[in-house]
Amino acid sequence: MATYKEKVGTSVVNYAGSYPGAVDGELWYDSTNKDFKYNFTSTVGSWATGGSLNTGRRAMGGAGTQTAALGFGGNSNPGSPPYSVDIDKTEKYNGTSWTEVNDLTTARGYGTRGSGGSQTSALFYGGTPPSVLAYTESWNGTNWTEVNDLNTGRYNLGGAGADNTSALAFGGIYNPGQIQAVTESWNGTNWTQVNVLNTARSQIAGFGIATSAIAATGEGASGRLDITELWNGTNWTEVNDTNADRSGAGAAGVVNTAGLIFGGFQSSPVDSNVGKTETWNGTNWTEEADLSGPVYYQQQTGAGTASSAISFGGEGSSNQMRTATEEWSGSPVTTKVLTD
Amino acid sequence: MAKTYQYCVAENWGKGFIDHVESQRITFAGYPGNVWQVPAYNKHGNLWIAKVAGTVKTKTEAQAIVDAEVQAAQAAWDAQSDEEKADEFNTRPADITLED
DSSP: OOOHHHHHTTOOEEESSSOTTOOTTOEEEETTTTEEEEEEEOSSOEEEEEOOOSSOOBSOEEEEOSSSEEEEOOBOOTTSSSOSOBOOOEEEEOSSOEEEEOOOSSOOBSSOOOOOSOSSSEEEEOOBSSSOOOOEEEEOSSOEEEEOOOSSOOBSOEEEEEETTEEEEEOOBSSTTOBOOOEEEEOSSOEEEEOOOSSOOBSOEEEEETTEEEEEEEEETTEEEEEEEEEOSSOEEEEOOOSSOBBSOEEEEEETTEEEEEOOEEOSSSSEEOOOEEEEOSSOEEEEOOOOOSSOEESOEEEEOSSEEEEEOOEETTSOBOOOEEEEESSOEEEEETTO | OOOSEEEEEOOOOSTTSSOHHHHHHSOOEEETTTEEEEETTOHHHHHHHHHTTOEEEOHHHHHHHHHHHHHHHHHHHHTSOHHHHTOTTOOOOOOOOOOO
16 A cells, blocks of 8 residues: 555645545645545444434344345334334335335234345344244345244344345244243245254344354343354354343344444343444454434344444334434544644 | 533434544434434534534423423323233333433
């Protein structure tokens, strides 16, 4: 890479506004704003607002990337009639705005909120209400088709997967008090039971693919958890805990060595929604910048990678069903003004 | 005592309402009623409020807006049937206290 001196010599470039193509550390004079500026790549991630969903909801499924995401299903507003409506709507995000496309076959929420799949190939499994569902639906980029059910019907389960031919479903809950450790693997046609989680739980933040996944946090028999388990394609192994316990957090990531979780419902100091974001590097969790609110939310959905993710929907602190979208950049390029 | 935060009311229009540069520079918190909290006595906080055409509110005014939103949500929750209130996903909205 050319150094600053090799590229521009010792002169300071005079440019009206943001200087395109500036390398990290390269100084320019912004003649419009009358500031000396330079760019640097931050080592800390940040959230920015994105376009809002057309239909606010919690506990929806999600797939794709920050600029090509898919959101489907979910559950709407308790507290304002009609009470607790299941949603069948599917929306596509293009990096700026959400557009409605074809609906799910069966309206439901609380299926997997996993970050697996893409805008052209995704899977949605489990869910409730009215009953606990084992349904699986496959998305081909245009339509949802019902395919073979999970062996164990459940809701608030974790999920991971690359597309509609390969996925992993883990944990969840059957009825209140019947928290599951069961794990099932999808081969494109059927679900097969594989080795169970070490700690049964629901409301898991899950990410990865069928052979390389993370199950973080959740609601266990004793309350909210900070436990993380790593899936290597065969077994779950407990690894380092998150910094904060919580349930109903969103998650994003495509391998078990890099990802993030965000938001959720935390036990301490009091039961409350949180905006905390933690990133996973394969070994440890690090707390980074919070979501911006309103007053944070739980049951939101995530998609994307550790460095470029998206959070959408969820339930706010006064039970509002959120339409908000936030976009995560793991190492954004930031312009620094010398007078800052 | 000097205040830590300032408040404004602004509607989140989506993309660009808060960008990554702003998010790196200051901490945002949003509350019901389109109330936003940013650091007080902070140039970047002031610039962001100007950018989003936010209406600046005192902490007392902002608290009143948040209270009205929360109380409306609580009243709606209280009006539900016992069966609806017993739903495991349906918790009563909690009060929110803004910080100085």
